[in-house]
Amino acid sequence: xxxxxxxxxxxxxxxxxxxxxxxxxxxxxxxxxxxxxxxxxxxxxxxxxxxxxxxxxxxxxxxxxxxxxxxxxxxxxxxxxxxxxxxxxxxxxxxxxxxxxxxxxxxxxxxxxxxxxxxxxxxxxxxxxxxxxxxxxxxxxxxxxxxxxxxxxxxxxxxxxxxxxxxxxxxxxxxxxxxxxxxxxxxxxxxxxxxxxxxxxxxxxxxxxxxxxxxxxxxxxxxxxxxxxxxxxxxxxxxxxxxxxxxxxxxxxxxxxxxxxxxxxxxxxxxxxxxxxxxxxxxxxxxxxxxxxxxxxxxxxxxxxxxxxxxxxxxxxxxxxxxxxxxxxxxxxxxxxxxxxxxxxxxxxxxxxxxxxxxxxxxxxxxxxxxxxxxxxxxxxxxxxxxxxxxxxxxxxxxxxxxxxxxxxxxxxxxxxxxxxxxxxxxxxxxxxxxxxxxxxxxxxxxxxxxxxxxxxxxxxxxxxxxxxxxxxxxxxxxxxxxxxxxxxxxxxxxxxxxxxx
Amino acid sequence: xxxxxxxxxxxxxxxxxxxxxxxxxxxxxxxxxxxxxxxxxxxxxxxxxxxxxxxxxxxxxxxxxxxxxxxxxxxxxxxxxxxxxxxxxxxxxxxxxxxxxxxxxxxxxxxxxxxxxxxxxxxxxxxxxxxxxxxxxxxxxxxxxxxxxxxxxxxxxxxxxxxxxxxxxxxxxxxxxxxxxxxxxxxxxxxxxxxxxxxxxxxxxxxxxxxxxxxxxxxxxxxxxxxxxxxxxxxxxxxxxxxxxxxxxxxxxxxxxxxxxxxxxxxxxxxxxxxxxxxxxxxxxxxxxxxxxxxxxx
Numbered sequence: 023x024x025x026x027x028x029x030x031x032x033x034x035x036x037x038x039x040x041x042x043x044x045x046x047x048x049x050x051x052x053x054x055x056x057x058x059x060x061x062x063x064x065x066x067x068x069x070x071x072x073x074x075x076x077x078x079x080x081x082x083x084x085x086x087x088x089x090x091x092x093x094x095x096x097x098x099x100x101x102x103x104x105x106x107x108x109x110x111x112x113x114x115x116x117x118x119x120x121x122x123x124x125x126x127x128x129x130x131x132x133x134x135x136x137x138x139x140x141x142x143x144x145x146x147x148x149x150x151x152x153x154x155x156x157x158x159x160x161x162x163x164x165x166x167x168x169x170x171x172x173x174x175x176x177x178x179x180x181x182x183x184x185x186x187x188x189x190x191x192x193x194x195x196x197x198x199x200x201x202x203x204x205x206x207x208x209x210x211x212x213x214x215x216x217x218x219x220x221x222x223x224x225x226x227x228x229x230x231x232x233x234x235x236x237x238x239x240x241x242x243x244x245x246x247x248x249x250x251x252x253x254x255x256x257x258x259x260x261x262x263x264x265x266x267x268x269x270x271x272x273x274x275x276x277x278x279x280x281x282x283x284x285x286x287x288x289x290x291x292x293x294x295x296x297x298x299x300x301x302x303x304x305x306x307x308x309x310x311x312x313x314x315x316x317x318x319x320x321x322x323x324x325x326x327x328x329x330x331x332x333x334x335x336x337x338x339x340x341x342x343x344x345x346x347x348x349x350x351x352x353x354x355x356x357x358x359x360x361x362x363x364x365x366x367x368x369x370x371x372x373x374x375x376x377x378x379x380x381x382x383x384x385x386x387x388x389x390x391x392x393x394x395x396x397x398x399x400x401x402x403x404x405x406x407x408x409x410x411x412x413x414x415x416x417x418x419x420x421x422x423x424x425x426x427x428x429x430x431x432x433x434x435x436x437x438x439x440x441x442x443x444x445x446x447x448x449x450x451x452x453x454x455x456x457x458x459x460x461x462x463x464x465x466x467x468x469x470x471x472x473x474x475x476x477x478x479x480x481x482x483x484x485x486x487x488x489x490x491x492x493x494x495x496x497x498x499x500x501x502x503x504x505x506x507x508x509x510x511x512x513x514x515x516x517x518x519x520x521x522x523x524x
Numbered sequence: 525x526x527x528x529x530x531x532x533x534x535x536x537x538x539x540x541x542x543x544x545x546x547x548x549x550x551x552x553x554x555x556x557x558x559x560x561x562x563x564x565x566x567x568x569x570x571x572x573x574x575x576x577x578x579x580x581x582x583x584x585x586x587x588x589x590x591x592x593x594x595x596x597x598x599x600x601x602x603x604x605x606x607x608x609x610x611x612x613x614x615x616x617x618x619x620x621x622x623x624x625x626x627x628x629x630x631x632x633x634x635x636x637x638x639x640x641x642x643x644x645x646x647x648x649x650x651x652x653x654x655x656x657x658x659x660x661x662x663x664x665x666x667x668x669x670x671x672x673x674x675x676x677x678x679x680x681x682x683x684x685x686x687x688x689x690x691x692x693x694x695x696x697x698x699x700x701x702x703x704x705x706x707x708x709x710x711x712x713x714x715x716x717x718x719x720x721x722x723x724x725x726x727x728x729x730x731x732x733x734x735x736x737x738x739x740x741x742x743x744x745x746x747x748x749x750x751x752x753x754x755x756x757x758x759x760x761x762x763x764x765x766x767x768x769x770x771x772x773x774x775x776x777x778x779x780x781x782x783x784x785x786x787x788x789x790x791x792x793x794x795x796x797x798x799x800x801x802x803x804x805x806x807x808x809x810x811x812x813x814x815x816x817x818x819x820x821x822x
Contacts, residue, residue, distance in 0.1 A: 129627060129631070129713065129714060131713050131714055131715075131718075131743050131744060131745075132718070132744060132748060134630070134631055134634035134635075134714050134715075134716075135631050135634065135635065136631065161635070162628065162631040162632050162634075162635050163632065163635065200628065203626060203627070203628045205627060230626055230627045230628065232600070232624045232625060232626045232627065233626035233627070233628065236626070270623065291687065292685060292686060292687030292688070293685055293687075293711055293740075294683070294684065294685020294686070294687055294688035294711075294738060294740060294767050295685065295687040295688055295691065297685075297740065297741075297767040297768045298688065298767050298809050301767070301768075301769055317687065318623060345687055346685065346686075346687025346688050346690060346691040347687075347691050347694075348673060348687070348690040348691040348694045349665070349687060349690075350650065350662055350663060350664055350665030350666075350669075350686075350687075350690060351665060352665070379665070379669075379690075380665045380666055380669050405691075405694065406698075408810050409809070409810075410808070410810060
């Protein structure tokens, strides 16, 4: 889930009328000193990191002077939390805290509605003190039940004069969660200050990935939970995914050492089948460089881009593709995408692809045949071949090959860009046909394998449909390109450059 | 019998004129599902594969007769609107196929459904299939494949993964074990019918003798099923595989529901809960058919 930093969450709360401490975001020690000066008086410096227990790792420190704030900032900006380097600090006025409460809104899967955990004692270690926590149902439209909330507050030792303010703040927290479509929003603590104000002193927010498109104001770059900052390749992959919504495409790199002699690129199809296939690869002794999923009837172009991105990782000794094995989607579209990618990079490490499901015979034939001239062994398998069997076969091939790649780049045929070639714009790229090498036979072949998109005009192929129609037919054109390759007539090239790779 | 869907159920497809709607209509009709109407706003009066199209669900009910199940095949951001329309028109069972439906939309659909006494399957589901009878959604992809892959029998399959629901049923069939109904509950975290709800339906189905589960890390559906077994509310034998053993906390593997948060939803926790409740939990996916055979006493 897309996570917000504390300062981003507080901004969302403040916008909806919840009081938060005066503060500023520092990205350098000098920033921290300046903000502390502006705030005046003692401040708290806090690392902005997605973790619990920041205080115990030295990520939360009090400073009595701007100089001290600057010194803390110097130490904190060198910290690393998990795989994330600390790049931002929140410098905040120090509060005079009289009482701490814990407020957390999450989604109750079983009840299919939001739920609030409320502890009127609050503070750290709340997870261990379950008995002190109220669980209040939250209605998805109407919010928290006012009577239940008031009941909980009335039963507490919160001063009567402050109760309305506490109730108001909690109701606004729920409203914030609903408006930004949070999967969880925790304010720990919600504090009552010595002078009787109710304020959010900290907060943790995760926003629903699928709702991020409705919230450009949150500035979430990649709506995907990762345990590391997005890598360059993950950013590239995310742009591909955003530009083409036909089917699913996920790409996440797993922590690995590029020198690991068992490092493989993984290309799954479907969440469950991918997990099971990764388990099979792990059981066969491999290290998985990345998780990738293309499923839900993806375009050939999307499968192609996924394969290219996977193969640009240095250190791979093999490429393993496997999903559920009994796919409802027509698998030959995926086979075309893979065959194009493997040919463009002249694949030199073994690939085993489990293409079971609809049209598996055709899919395996396309893949095996189109990849036969490559230096590497590429083998397609079907639904009766189990993941464990495929993983074992893959292991044998990897051992036999003893190959390793330092990432790959694509080769573009010479006729691309030449004035004698036919070129036509398609979505995200260009179709090129080498007219010079189109004799009567080749022209007939190209037209026959063009799904009616091309026609024979004076012995050369030409576009037979409108620009608009052609533009969305990248999968069919990729199929045509691969069929031409298989026939030894490499006159078609679908140029779909990947931003950041090509 | 079977659960949720059979050849007698009268099915509506919302979004039938779209690319997905048309493709899935072909599968459903070809497999024997009684698709009686389609709905696409402003496309009323057309026909898709011989199925009449109406502007609204209410109009479809009025002109084509009562609807038992609506299959929603509209883009994710329109699912809430389409589902609400069907529920308010009185449809009691819905299948929400699309992926990427926002979770607050799903919770509002759940609220509306509860108020009207309707249930839904999904979102993010491949569908439900009762072999040799009918299918809703896209399970099997093509009718001729679905007919070949899935064999009728007495094991109920419940899966959190779309692809693996087909796969599980296919491998069971290959081992000579037939299926009463295959249900893909959906890959999201907030779902209409959850694994325990579907298990209770199988418990009441006289044709089902055992239940096979393809579970996953994350959430609490497997643990909730274990509680029902312990309470004696699910007494039929349960065989389960839980995917995601190799997954780490905090990284999600495609399914929104498949994320481990803190100590909740771990592989080990699910295996333990189900085993203690008397289920057979297999370590390898390939071991499912043998384990199913064993509980069936074959």
